[in-house]
Amino acid sequence: MSLLTEVRASLFEVIDPELGVNIMDLGLIYAIELDDNDNVKITMTLTTPGCPMHDSIANGVKYRVGQIEGVAEIDVNLVWEPAWSPDKMSDRAKEMLGFA
Template sequence: MTLQTQIEAALYEVIDPELGVNIMDLGLIYGIQIDDDNNVTITMTLTTPGCPMHDTISNGVKYRVGQMDGIGEIDVNIVWEPAWSPANMSDHAKDMLGIG
């Protein structure tokens, strides 16, 4: 399993506390970059710009990825473009939230 795949798997364990769904199924992760020193940059968004869980989710990402062996520095970039929409969610997330 590649480091990229391991990071993706770990991010399924980070839950949006307001929705009770993991950030991967919500479609909040836009990109994961890993450099030659295993420093990780995660580009993500939140469901709304005023999300009160901004720090909780960002810190959850850093904490969970930081638990992995061999990881260097972790940077989480929160972006607002492209804007998140429910269309980003997996079918599993939609089922969990009772959406179509």
């Protein structure tokens, strides 16, 4: 399994504590980049700019990705554009939250 695939898979284990759904299915991850030195840059958003779980989720991402052997530095880039909306969620997340 490639390092990028491992990073992507690990993010399914990071749960938004308010919604109880992983951040991948919520559509909060916009990009995962891996450079030649195995540094990981994750561009993500949150469901709302004033989300009280901001630090908790970002720290959860850093912690979980940091557990992967071979990962060097981890940069979590939190962005607000494009804004998150429920249409970014996977069908599974929509079902879990009653959107389906």
